Amino acid sequence: MTRVYISRDMASVALGADAVAHAFEQVGCDVIRTGSRGLFSIEPLVEVETDEGRIGYGPVGTGSVATVLDGTHPGRLGKVEDLPFFASQQRFTFARCGITDPLSLTDYAARGGWKGLEAARAQTPQAVVDTVKASGLRGRGGAGFPTGIKWQTVLDAPASTKFIVCNADEGDSGTFADRMLMEGDPFCLIEGMAIAAHAVGAGHGYIYIRSEYPFACQTMRAAIDASAHLVAPFKLEVREGAGAYVCGEETALLDSIEGKRGQVRAKPPLPALQGLFGQPTVINNVLSLAAVPFILAKGADAYAAVGFGRSRGTMPVQLAGNVKHGGLYEIGFGITLGELVNGIGGGTASGCPVRAVQVGGPLGAYFPPSMFHLPFDYEAFAQAGGLIGHAGITVFDDSVDMAHMARFAMEFCAAESCGKCTPCRIGSTRGVEIIDRIIGTRDSLRSVRAEPVAERAVERFLDSALYSRSPDRIDVSIEAQTSLLRDLADTMKYGSLCALGGFTPYPVLSALDHFPEDFGAAAPAKEAAE
Template identity: 80%
Template sequence: MTRVFVSKDMASVALGADGLARAFADAGCEVVRTGSRGLFSIEPLVEVETDGARIAYGPVGPGDVAAVLDGSHPARIGAIEAHPFFASQQRFTFARCGVTDPLNLADYAANGGWKGLEAAFSLSPQEVVDAVKASGLRGRGGAGFPTGIKWQTVLDTDADEKFIVCNADEGDSGTFADRMLMEGDPYCLIEGMAIAGHAVGATHGYIYIRSEYPFAIEAMREAIARSAGKVAPFTLEVRVGAGAYVCGEETALLDSIEGRRGQVRAKPPLPAIEGLWGKPTVINNVLSLAAVPFILAEGAQAYADVGFGRSRGTMPIQIAGNVKNGGLYEVGFGVTLGELVDEIGGGTASGRPVRAVQVGGPLGAYFPPSMFHLPFDYEAFAQAGGLIGHAGITVFDDSVDMAHMARFAMEFCAVESCGKCTPCRIGSTRGVELIDRIVAKAPRESGALEAMPQIRNTKGAARTHDEEIDLLRDLCDTMKYGSLCALGGFTPYPVLSALDHFREDFGGASALPEAAE
């Protein structure tokens, strides 16, 4: 019987993978459902086992079964590992995604699963923490805080109970790595959380998943049930969020798990000292925890040897938006932004020139092609006025209106704010109004000003266009340094970067001098 592999990842299913799998089953094939390989332009993808190797075809549909099975289909890719999109990747975290049956325990073990946990159990908690420190692993959820330092704090804090919490509330636009990992290799996350539990003395963990991920929720619950004996005495459960963006912030997430409205807590105390139900808590992103099994199995140095500067290891980068090759690309830090957009992403799907790239989700900065030399690195992006965040890249062609995108950032913040702090709650609403006035006062919008309220400056005269822009910058400064969490604190990044690099869309000078250099 011919054996074929078809993804059951949510994105693949949306593109027709279920119908394709049924068609192969009807043709008498043994169908194995896997996670996605991560390049959506070739989905639905099927791999046919031939002479011990897997030959890929994609995209294909149910009507292509006969041509695929006799090898004549024109969408023949060959060995998927040789495809240009995959050949240059360094898959530490996503090595099994698209290869194995996600819920098959034997499949997981046969492909290197549980080796990290077995290695951890042979070490003391402090030795495990030291290994994570030596690897250089930093939080993959956005802040880039050293994971080992967080674990050390929880280990050193005396308490009768401690917790491991996985933040799987993947709310950033253009990001899907957490979902792909949970759907395509759920035991990897479970293994990472069990290692963390051993390292800090926690016996219970929670995986907080957004409700928009039904496939991931189902996969994780099933994987937890099947692997319970393997990770004992560590236990796990899934908690489902209601979709609030602010619950991606760690303390709001804790409130939600506790059954309360998700609101940001003031810090200190840090969650590592007083977290879930007042107990010491490790809170890490999916990608942070899923990187840990490799570190323990292969050694901290093998992980630290890859990367750039202080950014060590690999980063699963998600390429989305107006781009030809949308998908997940895992590689060591240091690849340039231009390589990611033009070479790996293939440029825009529309064929028009790239005008802007947003890195880090809806609160990330916009970068023009003149900055495509930037290496993908925490420090390099911070110095350039941006952030890596969850490593989502969204591409825009030259039809985008950047004043509109800046307004969207403020509007997004206003809608998603938990309302606890004034700079975020009020500042975002005033920001929307201010950008509307700036656009209305721009020379290209002559005649629109009459419909806008006339706000006066300290001298009693109606504020000029430039004065409104100065006020917007001042507002961004207040939000950046006065907000309780990153929702209000990061909203200025897209607004200020749009002003700095695309000033012409707001009216006035085409660009600031420092942006043109």
Template identity: 85%
Template sequence: MTRIYISRDMASVALGADDVARAFEAAGCEVVRTGSRGLFSIEPLVEVESEGKRIGFGPVGPEDVAAVLDGSHKARLGDVAELPFFAGQQRFTFARCGIIDPLSLQDYADHGGWRGLDAARAMAPQAVVDAVKASGLRGRGGAGFPTGIKWQTVLDAVSDAKFIVCNADEGDSGTFADRMLMEGDPFCLIEGMAIAGHAVGAGHGYIYIRSEYPFAIAAMREAIALSAERIAPFTLEVRVGAGAYVCGEETALLDSIEGKRGQVRAKPPLPALSGLFGQPTVINNVLSLAAVPFILAEGAEAYAAVGFGRSRGTMPVQLAGNVKHGGLYEIGFGITLGELVNGIGGGTASGRPVRAVQVGGPLGAYFPPSMFDLPFDYEAFAQAGGLIGHAGITLFDDMVDMAHMARFAMEFCAVESCGKCTPCRIGSTRGVEVMDRIIAARDSAPAVPAGRQWEGYLQKALNSRTPDRIDTGLEAQTALLRDLCDTMKHGSLCALGGFTPYPVLSALDHFPQDFGAPAPIKEAAE
């Protein structure tokens, strides 16, 4: 009987994978449902097992069964593992995704599963924490805080109860790595959480998943039930969030698990000392916890050997938006932004020039092509006025209006704010109003002379439009916008208000012409 592999990932199913699987089953094939390998332009992907290889065809429809089985289908890809998109990756965390049946304990064990947990349980808790420190693993959810330091704090805390919490509230636009991992290799996350439990002395864990991920919720619940005996005495349960973006912030997430409205807590105390139900709590992102089994199984040195500067190991980069080859690409830190956008992503799907990329979700900075030599590294991005965040990269072509994108950032913050602090709650609302005045002034202004002759031109042209109480001129409103961003960045209680200035200021700095100023002199000359 011919064995066929087809993804059960939510993105693949949305593209028709279930119908394709049923068609192959009707043709008498043995169909194994896997996770997605992560290149969505070839989904639904069908892989035919042949002489130890998996020959891929994609995208495939239900009507293509006969052509796939006889090898004549025009979308024949060859050995999937040798496709350039996959061959160039360094898959530490996603090594099994798209390869195994996600809910087969045997399949997981046959592909190296549980080795990390077995190694950890043969070590003292402090030795496990030391291994995580030595690996250089940092938080993959946004801030990049050293994971081992967080674990050490919880290990050292004295308490009758401690918890492990996984933040799977993947709310950033253009990100899907958490979902892919939970749907394609759920035992990996469970193993990582069980290792964390042993390392810090926690007996119970929670996986907080956003309600928009029904496939991931079902997969994790089934995987927890199947692995309960294997990870005992550690226990796990899934909690489902209601879709509030602010619950991606760790303390708001803890409030939500406790049954409260998700609002940001003031720090101190840190969750590592007083977290869930007032007890010491390790709270990490899915990708942080899922990296731990590799570290314990292969050794901290193997993980630390990959990377760039203080950013060690690999990062599952997610390419989305107006991109030709959208998907997940796991690679060591240090690859340049340009290599990711043009070399891996293939540029824009529209075929038009790339004008900007946003890195780090809706609150990440925008970067122009002139900055594509920037290495993908926490410190390099921070120095450039940006952040890696959850490593989502969203592409925009030259049709984008960056002033409108800056306005969207302020509006997004206003809608998603928990309302607890004034800079975020009020600042974002005022930010939308300022952006509306900037856009209105820009759209009603006469043509701007090129070069340096523009200085003072716009303000003089707009003086006649200035109301008695508010100077709506572009120069005044731009100055007000920068001042407002400074207040939000340094005065907000959490990263929602604190990071909103990143897209606004980066758009203002790199694309001034969209805010009514002329293009930079070089661009104007061209």
């Protein structure tokens, strides 16, 4: 009987993987459902087990079963791991994704699973924390806080009850690494959480998954049941969120788990000291916890040897948007933004020039091609006015209107704000109004500039539009409104209670700085992209 491997990752299923799997089952093949390898342009991917190894074909349709099985399919890829997209990766966290049956304990153990937990349990909790510190692992999202420091705080906190909470509320646009790992290698996350529990003395853990990921929830629950005897006495359960973006913020997430409305808590106290149900709590996201088994199994030095500056280890970068080769690419920190977008992603899917990329989700900064020399590194991006966040990169071609993208950031913040603090709740709404005035003035200027006597028309328009006809005579000139928008962004950045309001200025200010012509101002001098 011929054995074939087909992904059951939701991205693959959306492209027809279930129907393809059924077609192979109908002709008597032994079909093993795996996670996705991570390159969506070749999905549905079918790998056939042969004497040479697993030979890939993709994308494959339901009518191509015969040509795949006889080896004549035009999409024959050879060994998938030898494709340039995969051969150049450094897969520490996603080493098993796309290769193993996600719910097979045998497969997981055969490929190094549970080695990290075994190593951890042979050490004292402090030794485990020291190993995580030495690895240089930082939170894979937000500000990149050192994971070992967070664990040390919880370990030192005097309490009889402690918790491990995994933030799997993956709400950023263009990100899918959490979902891919939970659907493709769930035991890796469970092992990482069990190691954390041993390190800090926690007896219970929660995985908080957004309800928009039903298959991830189902897979994680099945994996928890299958591995319960291996991680005991540590107990795990899944809690589903209702899709509120703000619940990706750790304290709002805790409120949601407790059955309350998800609202941001003031800090201090830190969740590491008073977190879930008032007890010391480790809160890490999926990629942080899933990196831990490798560190404990291979050693801190093996992890720290990869990376750039203070950013150690690997980062699963997610390429999305208008990009030719969308997917997940795990690599050590230090690769440039240009290499990721053009070298790995292949540029735009439309074939038009890349105009901007947004890094870090809907609240990440926009970068033009002139900044593609930036190394993918926490500090480098912070200095450039951006953030890496969850490492989602969304690509835009030259048809994008950056003023509308800035407006989307403010509108998104207004829709998703928990409402607890004024800068976020009110500032985002005022931000939408200001950008609407800028866009309206810009479009009117463009219209009058198209008139036959352009210079006189523009002069007449500016005279009439300098002040509005409203009683309070709000100045509607582009320069004045842009200045007001910058002041508002400054207030939101430094006055908001959490990162939702605090990070919203990143896309707005970066759009203003790098693409002023889309706001009706003079275009910046062109710089050669490095």
